[in-house]
Amino acid sequence: MIVSVSGGKGGTGKSTVAVNLAILLAEGRKLVMADLDVEDPNDHILLGVSLEEERPVNIMLPFIRYDDCIKCGECGRVCDTGAMLISPDGLPYVIPRLCSGCRACFFVCPTKAIVEGERTIGYTYHTVVERGSRFDLVTGMLREGEEHTPPAVLAARERAFSLPGDLYLVDTSAGTSNSVATAMDGSRLVIAVTEPTPLGLHDLELILRLTQKMGIETWVVMNRSGLGSEERHEEVVRRYGSEIVARIPYSRRIVESYVKGEPIVLLHPDSEEAQVFRELASMVEGVI
Amino acid sequence: MLEMAIASGKGGVGKSTVSATIAITLARRRKVIAVDADADAPNMHLILGLSEEWEWEQPYSESMVARIVTEKCTRCGECMTVCPYKAIYVDEEGNYVVNPVICEGCETCSLVCPVKGAIVRDETLSGMLRMTRTRYGFPLISAKLEPGRPNSGKLVTEEKTKAKEMTDDDTVIVVDSAAGIGCQVVSSLAGANMAILVAEPTPASFNALKRVHKLTKHFMQPAAVVINKWDMNPDLAAEIEAYARENNLDMLGKVPFDDSIPKSMAMMVPVTEAFPDSPASKALLEVARRVEAILDEWSSWFMRFRPKKPEPYRPIIIKPEGF
Numbered sequence: 001m002i003v004s005v006s007g008g009k010g011g012t013g014k015s016t017v018a019v020n021l022a023i024l025l026a027e028g029r030k031l032v033m034a035d036l037d038v039e040d041p042n043d044h045i046l047l048g049v050s051l052e053e054e055r056p057v058n059i060m061l062p063f064i065r066y067d068d069c070i071k072c073g074e075c076g077r078v079c080d081t082g083a084m085l086i087s088p089d090g091l092p093y094v095i096p097r098l099c100s101g102c103r104a105c106f107f108v109c110p111t112k113a114i115v116e117g118e119r120t121i122g123y124t125y126h127t128v129v130e131r132g133s134r135f136d137l138v139t140g141m142l143r144e145g146e147e148h149t150p151p152a153v154l155a156a157r158e159r160a161f162s163l164p165g166d167l168y169l170v171d172t173s174a175g176t177s178n179s180v181a182t183a184m185d186g187s188r189l190v191i192a193v194t195e196p197t198p199l200g201l202h203d204l205e206l207i208l209r210l211t212q213k214m215g216i217e218t219w220v221v222m223n224r225s226g227l228g229s230e231e232r233h234e235e236v237v238r239r240y241g242s243e244i245v246a247r248i249p250y251s252r253r254i255v256e257s258y259v260k261g262e263p264i265v266l267l268h269p270d271s272e273e274a275q276v277f278r279e280l281a282s283m284v285e286g287v288i
Numbered sequence: 289m290l291e292m293a294i295a296s297g298k299g300g301v302g303k304s305t306v307s308a309t310i311a312i313t314l315a316r317r318r319k320v321i322a323v324d325a326d327a328d329a330p331n332m333h334l335i336l337g338l339s340e341e342w343e344w345e346q347p348y349s350e351s352m353v354a355r356i357v358t359e360k361c362t363r364c365g366e367c368m369t370v371c372p373y374k375a376i377y378v379d380e381e382g383n384y385v386v387n388p389v390i391c392e393g394c395e396t397c398s399l400v401c402p403v404k405g406a407i408v409r410d411e412t413l414s415g416m417l418r419m420t421r422t423r424y425g426f427p428l429i430s431a432k433l434e435p436g437r438p439n440s441g442k443l444v445t446e447e448k449t450k451a452k453e454m455t456d457d458d459t460v461i462v463v464d465s466a467a468g469i470g471c472q473v474v475s476s477l478a479g480a481n482m483a484i485l486v487a488e489p490t491p492a493s494f495n496a497l498k499r500v501h502k503l504t505k506h507f508m509q510p511a512a513v514v515i516n517k518w519d520m521n522p523d524l525a526a527e528i529e530a531y532a533r534e535n536n537l538d539m540l541g542k543v544p545f546d547d548s549i550p551k552s553m554a555m556m557v558p559v560t561e562a563f564p565d566s567p568a569s570k571a572l573l574e575v576a577r578r579v580e581a582i583l584d585e586w587s588s589w590f591m592r593f594r595p596k597k598p599e600p601y602r603p604i605i606i607k608p609e610g611f
Contacts, residue, residue: 009329010467011300015492039468040297040499042492056604059372063611078395080352096603102372102394117611120604144502145601147441147471150373150392174299174467175328176435181389182373197553199304203329210435213389228554259521261491 001288002168004184006211007193008203010174013223013248014193016258017277018171019046020265021191024281026135029167029288033129034160036183037173038122038140038152048261051125051139057155058118059101062094068113075105075114081148100148122152124159132266136163149179157183167288176206181214189287190218191280192242196228201236208240218242221280224250246280248273289452290583291461293325293480295503297496299467301488302516305549306575307464308335308558310484312424313576314583319459320426321451325444325476326466327415327431336428337556342418348431348446351438352393352409354386360406367397367407388412389436415443417450427454441471448479460583469499477503481590483511484540484579489524497528501535506601510593512538512582514575517545538582538593541575543568 005018015037022033022043035043044051062075062084071090083098084105092105096119106114122142129137140156142149160168172183184190190211194204204220211218220237222230225247237244248254253271257264265274294307304324311322324332333340356367356376361384368376368384375390376397386397398407415433422428429447433440444465451461465476477483483504487497497513504511513532518525525542532539546568552559560569582589 009300009331011298037468039470039473040299040492040496042298042495045492045495058606061605063608078399080392080394096605097601100372100392100394102392102396103370104394104396104399107370107396107399115608115611117608118606120606142469143604144469144499145474145506145603147474149439149468149470150390154374175326175433175439177328177433177439178373178390178392178436179439179470181387181436185374185387185390197550198334198556199331199553202331202334206329206435210389213436214387224550227550255520259490259524 002170002187003189003191003284004170004172004187005191005193006172006180006184006207008174008176008207009200012193012195012200015043015046015171017191017193017221018169019043020263020277021281021284022135022169023132023263023265024277025167025169025284026133030165031135031167031169032160032163032165033135033137033169034156035137035139035171036153036156037171038142038149038156039173041139041141043171044127044137044139046261046263047129047131047137049127049129049137051127053126054123056120057122057124057152058120059151060103061096061099061101061117061119062105063115063117064092064094065113065115066091068111070111072110074108074110078104078108101151121146121148124156126159150182153179153182176210181210184214184216187216190216191221192218193221193223194233195224196222196230196233201233204233205236208242212240219245221245222247226250245283246276248276289455289457289459289461291463291480292482292484293463293465293476294484294486295465295473295476295500296467296486297469297500298493301486301493303486304332304335304464305559306484306486306514306572307332307462309560309572310576310579311426311462312558312560313573314460314580315424315426321454321459321461322426322428323447323451323461323463324428324430325447325463325472327433327443327472328439328466330430330432332464333428333430334556335553335558336422337558338420338422343420345416345418347413348415348417348443349411350414350440350442351412353388353391353412354393354397354407354409356384356386357406357408358383360403362403364402366400366402370396370400372396392438414440417446419450439470439472441475444472444475469503473500474503477507477509480509483509484514485511486514486516487528488517489515489521489528494524494528505595505599508595508598510590512540514540515542518542519544536593540578541571543571
């Protein structure tokens with residue numbers, strides 16, 4: 001079973017919620033956590049562990065056998081990222097940085113003049129986490145300078161799912177793009193983390209629209225509760241048939257845990273904040 | 289014309305607040321255009337106290353979505369095998385279906401499909417491009433991505449093109465970029481004359497700052513740093529300052545942790561207007577004044593903080609045999 005943590009806006013506390021949940025849920029089962037925020041993965045930082053077992057994420061990069069090229073220009077026509085440049089003399093040239101590795105050029109070429117090479121766009125990692133409980137963490141990381149996130153998200157996702165587990169906890173990136181959809185695909189439940197500001201509200205509605213399109217049950221967690229009005233959030237959440245299932249208070253202890261990089265359920269296991277996470281974890285257990 | 293991009297790598301550390309303060313302050317003496325380049329989660333209009341009413345708004349279509357025509361499909365499964373995004377699945381009835389919130393419309397499936405016309409591609413709405421005037425005398429160009437569409441650097445480039453159409457020689461374009469380091473951020477930084485990097489004193493934000501700093505080096509851009517909520521962790525704030533010094537990044541200022549910022553967000557009024565005397569507002573205004581000073585002595589600042597040696601992006605390529 002897959003459970004995803006998302007939320008639309010950046011910095012609302014997705015990773016904080018995800019790591020605290022992971023620690024609690026791993027107490028009773030075999031948990032695999034997947035950090036699919038490949039542009040800015042930081043679950044390992046919040047957990048205080050290092051990234052291990054690096055593997056490259058390679059995508060196809062076309063090479064052209066010019067002897068076989070008949071200058072038909074088909075490869076340039078099907079390339080939708082502008083990576084296949086057709087020169088004035090009719091010969092194609094590849095701009096590696098722009099290539100998404102989709103292989104459309106490879107399939108369209110009538111003379112098989114395109115040969116498959118590869119380009120490394122990022123890495124995946126696997127760390128065994130022993131923080132309170134024990135679980136696997138798989139992290140996807142895009143290389144700086146690379147722009148296309150979905151292949152890195154997919155690679156990390158597949159590596160996580162290849163590990164034995166009975167619960168896969170996915171942490172997505174901010175936003176609502178198809179990278180986020182790819183990360184959440186197949187989830188039984190999405191936990192959308194928001195904050196009581198108009199910005200949080202605006203982006204919460206976007207993520208609720210996305211999960212509605214995908215037909216995934218969504219729960220909302222209000223982080224920094226008490227900071228501002230939650231009335232409009234309640235309204236929007238109701239409209240999408242969802243519910244605010246937990247409220248994490250805005251407190252000195254939370255800020256301290258955040259700054260120290262020590263999950264609150266470990267730093268202050270008896271605090272009311274930790275209690276909120278425990279209740280949320282048991283609700284997730286209820287779904288499982 | 290001068291273009292500055294505000295980036296941070298990590299989300300929610302204060303990019304839009306810093307961008308808004310800079311735009312408002314600069315607009316008192318200069319022509320300014322603000323660009324909200326976070327089409328995934330556009331928030332700058334909310335910080336500036338604007339509703340969703342735009343002076344103009346136009347649909348932006350760039351991406352295609354594949355669709356499998358069930359009646360023609362022979363269920364051979366070739367499309368599912370080659371789809372680079374794993375966007376094709378088999379539904380309960382055994383039909384092959386494209387997931388429209390994942391598909392990028394790359395045409396690969398239609399090229400391998402043995403049946404003519406069994407996979408078609410439909411043009412789809414990627415998002416909206418819009419513009420409005422703010423009461424601070426500058427226009428805001430914003431974009432909103434349709435949920436589930438590919439993150440679009442092209443949409444950001446389109447926003448910047450719109451901005452440039454409205455500018456003249458002495459206009460300053462303030463680009464509030466998205467979180468992360470992906471295509472939206474690359475397109476925000478590309479062509480900018482300088483970058484302002486915002487960080488919080490947390491290990492996660494510091495790490496993200498280093499990642500986005502690598503991009504500004506790729507672009508040979510001079511960059512400056514703002515530390516937000518610095519007093520949350522003065523030791524780490526000092527480490528970030530040291531990093532800035534060692535890497536020839538200008539230090540623009542440190543903004544203290546202050547409830548006036550979230551309070552002003554709730555009011556949808558820029559913090560410098562809602563609580564002008566709060567410690568955060570004062571620090572933000574000081575940052576904006578530093579930016580003004582940079583513009584006043586642009587060439588010398590540029591020469592001083594421009595990366596000394598080029599560190600271009602180099603792809604890691606694995607050649608096939610015989611190449």
